[in-house]
Amino acid sequence: MTMDATSSVCNLAILESLDENLIGEILESWNGFCFTTESLLKGNGDLSFGSEFESHAQTLCKHGLESLVQEHFLRSLENTFEKNGASKFWRHFDPYSNVAVLDIDKDPIDEVEVQHVLCKALEELSLEKEYQEKYLLMLVHALQSFKDKESEGRQSSEAERVRLFSKYQLIMASVLMATLPRHFPDVLHWYFKGKLEELSSIMSRVCEDDNESQDKDDMDLDERSKLPCRTGDMDIDGCHHQRRFLENHKLVKNIGMVVRDLRSLGFTSMAEDAYASAIFMLLKAKVHDLAGDDFRSSVLESIKGWIQAVPLQFLYALLAYLGDSVNYDSPLSGLRSPLASYPSSCYPGMGVPSEGLVRWQLRLEYFAYETLQDLRIAKLFEIVVDYPDSSPAIEDLKQCLEYTGQHSKLVDSFISALRYRLLTAGASTYDILHQYISTIKALRTIDPAGIFLEAVGEPIREYLKGRKDTIKCIVTMLTDGTSGDPNGAGSTGDSLLEELNREEENQENTDDDDINTDDKQAWINAQRWEPDPAEADPLKGSRHRRKVDILGMIVGIIGSKDQLVNEYRVMLAEKLLNKSDYDIDSEIRTLELLKIHFGESSMQRCEIMLNDLIDSKRTNTNIKATINQPSQSGAELRDQGVSLDILNATIISSNFWPPIQDEALNIPGPMEQLLSDYGKRFTEIKTPRKLLWKKSLGTVKLELQFEDRALQFTVTPIHASIIMQFQDQPSWTSKNLAAAIGIPVDVLNRRIIFWISKGILADSLGVDTNDHTYTMVDAMVDAGKTGVNSGSCEELLVGDEDGERSVASVEDQLRKEMTVYEKFITGMLTNFGSTALDRIHNTLKMFCVADPPYDKSLQQLQSFLSGLVAEEKLELRDGMYILKKS
Amino acid sequence: MIYYLFDIPFSLLGNQFSLNLLSCQLLLDQLTEWHAVASWTWDAQDETCGICRMAFDGCCPDCKLPGDDCPLIWGACNHAFHLHCILKWVNSQTPQAHCPMCRREWQFKG
Numbered sequence: 001m002t003m004d005a006t007s008s009v010c011n012l013a014i015l016e017s018l019d020e021n022l023i024g025e026i027l028e029s030w031n032g033f034c035f036t037t038e039s040l041l042k043g044n045g046d047l048s049f050g051s052e053f054e055s056h057a058q059t060l061c062k063h064g065l066e067s068l069v070q071e072h073f074l075r076s077l078e079n080t081f082e083k084n085g086a087s088k089f090w091r092h093f094d095p096y097s098n099v100a101v102l103d104i105d106k107d108p109i110d111e112v113e114v115q116h117v118l119c120k121a122l123e124e125l126s127l128e129k130e131y132q133e134k135y136l137l138m139l140v141h142a143l144q145s146f147k148d149k150e151s152e153g154r155q156s157s158e159a160e161r162v163r164l165f166s167k168y169q170l171i172m173a174s175v176l177m178a179t180l181p182r183h184f185p186d187v188l189h190w191y192f193k194g195k196l197e198e199l200s201s202i203m204s205r206v207c208e209d210d211n212e213s214q215d216k217d218d219m220d221l222d223e224r225s226k227l228p229c230r231t232g233d234m235d236i237d238g239c240h241h242q243r244r245f246l247e248n249h250k251l252v253k254n255i256g257m258v259v260r261d262l263r264s265l266g267f268t269s270m271a272e273d274a275y276a277s278a279i280f281m282l283l284k285a286k287v288h289d290l291a292g293d294d295f296r297s298s299v300l301e302s303i304k305g306w307i308q309a310v311p312l313q314f315l316y317a318l319l320a321y322l323g324d325s326v327n328y329d330s331p332l333s334g335l336r337s338p339l340a341s342y343p344s345s346c347y348p349g350m351g352v353p354s355e356g357l358v359r360w361q362l363r364l365e366y367f368a369y370e371t372l373q374d375l376r377i378a379k380l381f382e383i384v385v386d387y388p389d390s391s392p393a394i395e396d397l398k399q400c401l402e403y404t405g406q407h408s409k410l411v412d413s414f415i416s417a418l419r420y421r422l423l424t425a426g427a428s429t430y431d432i433l434h435q436y437i438s439t440i441k442a443l444r445t446i447d448p449a450g451i452f453l454e455a456v457g458e459p460i461r462e463y464l465k466g467r468k469d470t471i472k473c474i475v476t477m478l479t480d481g482t483s484g485d486p487n488g489a490g491s492t493g494d495s496l497l498e499e500l501n502r503e504e505e506n507q508e509n510t511d512d513d514d515i516n517t518d519d520k521q522a523w524i525n526a527q528r529w530e531p532d533p534a535e536a537d538p539l540k541g542s543r544h545r546r547k548v549d550i551l552g553m554i555v556g557i558i559g560s561k562d563q564l565v566n567e568y569r570v571m572l573a574e575k576l577l578n579k580s581d582y583d584i585d586s587e588i589r590t591l592e593l594l595k596i597h598f599g600e601s602s603m604q605r606c607e608i609m610l611n612d613l614i615d616s617k618r619t620n621t622n623i624k625a626t627i628n629q630p631s632q633s634g635a636e637l638r639d640q641g642v643s644l645d646i647l648n649a650t651i652i653s654s655n656f657w658p659p660i661q662d663e664a665l666n667i668p669g670p671m672e673q674l675l676s677d678y679g680k681r682f683t684e685i686k687t688p689r690k691l692l693w694k695k696s697l698g699t700v701k702l703e704l705q706f707e708d709r710a711l712q713f714t715v716t717p718i719h720a721s722i723i724m725q726f727q728d729q730p731s732w733t734s735k736n737l738a739a740a741i742g743i744p745v746d747v748l749n750r751r752i753i754f755w756i757s758k759g760i761l762a763d764s765l766g767v768d769t770n771d772h773t774y775t776m777v778d779a780m781v782d783a784g785k786t787g788v789n790s791g792s793c794e795e796l797l798v799g800d801e802d803g804e805r806s807v808a809s810v811e812d813q814l815r816k817e818m819t820v821y822e823k824f825i826t827g828m829l830t831n832f833g834s835t836a837l838d839r840i841h842n843t844l845k846m847f848c849v850a851d852p853p854y855d856k857s858l859q860q861l862q863s864f865l866s867g868l869v870a871e872e873k874l875e876l877r878d879g880m881y882i883l884k885k886s
Numbered sequence: 887m888i889y890y891l892f893d894i895p896f897s898l899l900g901n902q903f904s905l906n907l908l909s910c911q912l913l914l915d916q917l918t919e920w921h922a923v924a925s926w927t928w929d930a931q932d933e934t935c936g937i938c939r940m941a942f943d944g945c946c947p948d949c950k951l952p953g954d955d956c957p958l959i960w961g962a963c964n965h966a967f968h969l970h971c972i973l974k975w976v977n978s979q980t981p982q983a984h985c986p987m988c989r990r991e992w993q994f995k996g
Contacts, residue, residue, distance in 0.1 A: 580921040604950065611951055646919050653952045654925035655943045675922060688929040688958070697923035703916040717922070 022063070029059035037073055040135055041080045054142040061146045070164065073139050077132055078171050085128040085172075086179050092121035093187055114190050119254075122261040129172065129264070136168055173266025185270060188262075192278035195255050200282065200310045202251070252314060256321030263322070275318075279311045280367055287371045295383050295390030300399055303372065307364050315360050366403060373400035377410050381417040387438035391445070398446045407447070411455045418456070423463040429473045433554075436460045440550050457553060464557045471558055471567045471810075479571060479590050551597055559857065565602050567810055568594070570658045572606055577650065577660075580699045580714070582617035584610055608656040616651045623681045647674050650698070651682075651691065659813060663696040666742035667717060668724045704760065713758075718743065718751050723760065726776055734772040811863075818856065818864040824848060825865075826873075826883065834880035837862055928958050930966040936987050937971035946970045961985050962993040 033056035040053060060069050096114070140161050255275075262271040286306055290299045376383065376397045383390045383397075401407055422435055436457070443453040464470045558564050572587065588610055595603045624644060654660065667675075679691040700720035704711045713719075721741050725732060732740075738748040752774060755761040762777045821844060828843055829835055841858050848854035856864075865881060868874045875882045928942040935958075938946050945956035946968035959969045965987045967975075976983040976992060983992040 577923055580919060608951060615953065646917055648919065648921045650921065650923045652923065652925045653943065654927075655941055655952065657925075660925075671917075671920060674920075678922075679924070682926070683929075686926070686954075688960075689926050689953075690929050691924040691926055694923045694925065698921045699919075700917065700921070701919040703918055705916060712918075717920075720917075720920075 026060065026063050026065070029056045030065075032056040033060060033069065034072070037076050040138075041076055041132075053138065054145070057139065057142040058146040061143060066143065069143075070139070073136075074164075074168065074171060077136065077168065078175060081128070081132060081172055082175050082179070085125055085132075086175050088128075089121050089125045089176075090179060090181055090184075092117050093181060093184060096183055096187055112194070114187060115194055118187065118191050119258065122258060122265075125265065126261050132172075133165070133168070136164060140164055169264075169266065176265055176267070185274060188267075188271065188274035189277055191258070192255070192275040193281065195251065196275075196278050196282050196311075196314065199251055199314055200286075203310050203313070252317035253321060255314075256318050259318060260322060279314075279364070283307070283311060283364060283368055284371050287368055288375065291372055291375050293379065293382075295379075295386065295393035298392035298396050300372065300396045303368050304365065307361070307368060311364055312357065312361055316357055319354060319356055369400040369403040370406075372396060373404055373406065374409075376400070377413050380410065380414050381421055384435065384438045384442050387442050391442075394442050394445050401446060407452055410446075411452050414456055415459055418459060423459060429464070429467050429469050430477070432460065432464060432467075433470075433473055433477060436464070437550060437554075440553060461553075461557050465559075471563060472571075474554055474558065475564060475567045475571050478594070479568065479575075479587075559859070561598050561602065563810075563857075565594075565598060565606075569606055569609070570810055570813075572609060573658050573660075576609060576613055577697055578699060579613070579650070580648070580701065582613055582620075582650075584613050605656045608653055612652045612656075613650065616649065619651060619682070619685070620648055622685060623678060626685070627677065627681045644674060644677065647671075647678060649678060649691075654692075659816070660694060660697065662694045663718075663747070664742055665695045665718060665721060666740065667695055667721050711758075711760075715754070716751075718747075719754055722748070722752055723755060726761070726774075731773060731775040734774065737774065814856075814860055815864065815867065817852070818860070820852060821848065821854065821864075822868070825868075829874070829881060829883040834877065834882045836880055837865070840865070840881065926953065928966070930958060930960075931964075932966060935968045935971055936965065937967050937975060940968070942966065942968070960995040961990075962995050963988050963990045964995070 032052065036053035036056060057069050060066070143160070259271050259275070262268070287299075287303055290303055290306070376393055380397075383393050387394075397410075401410065418435075422432055439456060439460070440453060443456060444450065447453065555561050555564055572591075575587070576584070591603060591606055591610060595607075627644060652660075666672075675693050675695075679693065683690050696716070696718055698717055699714055700717055701712065701714050702720055702723070704713065704723070715723075718741070722737070725737060725740055734745055734748055734752075737752075738745040741748065743751075749772065752761065752763075756763050756774075759777060761774045764773050764775065765771075824844060824847070825840060828840060832839075837858065841861050844854045844856075844861070865874060866876070869876050869881075872884055875884045926943075930942055932942070934941050935946065940946060942958055943952060945952040948970055949956035949968075957969050958966045959972055960966050961972070963985050965985050967986075972986075972992075975986060979992075984990060985992045
């Protein structure tokens, strides 16, 4: 009766006019109304009180208490719903409350059971709701009939009904929300997950069933994506999808029912969240499943196809079932999101897509792109490692990035992967360079402007600058790919040489372009202009200067092409001097390519070197052909099996070759004789020129014959001279041998190791501990002992071993050149005291302009100074060089 | 027998060699090819050309390849120059050219 009190308060003005009878009547009908309401609601569909209820309600309305009636009735409905509907509904899900809290990922619940429970609970609740709505309708009728009597007008009746029902809806939803247990969204999520998995498995089964038609289907899809979607196409492939529809129609209908029930209970957004998250989870799992760790195939298309086949079909069916899809299609074109730049309007068997579906598709595709992109970025390092094979993955990534625009993510993640996995002391310089080249190639695909490459390449370049053998590795990779990689991975090794070739083609193409360039072309170029991406570093200049050029970037590591050319020259010299034939075709080709890239003038000296080889060949044949009258000792020589036929010579223009390390050597007498004959003939032909033999250089092929076998060797002249001394005398002490050959004992001891390791000579300590005795070894013993291949032929080039180089390395040259400046530096430090590196560099540049001018880089100076520090001539303290006091 | 077994390692220790080891020795070194390396030089008294100050073993400023393509020439006074250098000099001097070094009348050494 509290209601009564409040109502009297509200209607104070009316109270004045009320008399006893009326009050009595009101009270009576109020009590009656309350009673009938209660019994109605408890009666579970028992409508026996209906007429009584109606009359009470009308009486109350007559007295102007219409709002009170409505309010009371709704309040009662709410109470009943809370007591009967909601609490019963939630009780169904109590068993899952603990599980939900425990963990969501591991799914210990029986999904079928969840589905069952959910359906049952929803059914019950809907039933309850239906009843209540029926009562509400009754009230509405009562009020309606009252109003009809009063005013004879029906103007607001419909509005009234809608208002009441929406109010009821709101009350019910708020009751449910207020009592919502925390695990309910999870339950919903499981439900949809289970259903979707079921659906997708049905789909895949269908796909397997009609594999052959699937192919046709895919073609249809492709065609369809090109054509604007016309309804006329529908019946062509409608039949395929019809079958599928039938199969999963029931399933979708089931889900649709659940969604509808949930909606009517006010869980619209929650249901949507639940099935959205389920779809996304499924999609993510699918992407991971499809993409995996296989980079050799493109997966983007199949993912898109799957989105079309499963989630979109599902959503289409669901939206159609719920009845919101058809209403929207008229203003579709105007409403389509601008993101749908190419409307993939291939909705097989669906007709014109609704706006909601388009949105869903965009959402799903974006999500798929993002997932795939994250997946690929995380594995980008591996992808780049097997780059040429993994280009489909790169293509995928490129497309994903075009959609998502998260290039910076790629840069960050890739740089950290590089730092962690590549730029470590354990990685060989070759590997780093290969990875760098692959990175350049891969990123060039993703981003032709090279902006992200700039960012990614920076740490690699910085790191490589700090490595000593970088230049050497680059030059090796440039000149010959196969031997460049010590691990023998030839296929990637020759990439730089290939790059040189490609460069050449490009050069020709650009030449053509230059000719054709006119105003029209310029206009076309201008029209094609695109702004740099936002991530571009404005300091690095515009994209036109940033043409991605692998060789340029590689040379950029070194700093200047001069250093590279210098290193190449040394390597070329080494190679040419060790050639026993005059075959230099591959070198010529490489040189021509390098000339194109680095300019003719810088390769001038290398060209002279190659020219020397060509000249040598000609001269050599000439000399041998014209030396017809054998010298006086000719017969004698022939007796020893030595004739001019075996002698070939490489004649070099020493001014243009890198400094050559020549050691004094006494070669066997007959050979000596041959060389001087050869030299004389040369002087005759090319007078007034003469030859200066560099006896320690070159290669000698010789054959050692034992009783039972013959061994062939290709060795340096020193080795040959050593072994030939044993022809006359089977045992030598090292001192005597060194004197006979004319080389220092320590050099001899070092060189003779070759023969010992081959098992030809044996080393034993003589009487004097410093004196070794070398002896020819019995062939049989040696075969058993060292396991040398007892076959008759063994080819070996020893020149490269043990760092015995015939050409001074670049470092040695540098050291030699820098010694000139040592006096300057010492003087400078005496005058100035402590001096920084920069200042030394600048001072040298300023004052050493005369012969030889100071042209070294800061790094070269630094390495020279650190050499002086190591020799304890200088001291380095806080970045300042100080003269060491002796 | 035991002696035989010890024979080889003993000999490898090397204080003395058993005759048995030396019995099989190198019969012949057969040289099959000797590829030697030499550098050529002009047989001149001087190192550099008096006109262009470049090394004789190099080439004159107009040439790219040394040697046959850029030969030396001697005058009657026994001074040597790059052929191209002295020709330029001789042609610029009319009517009578002199050796740039000793100012004697220039004549090619025949």
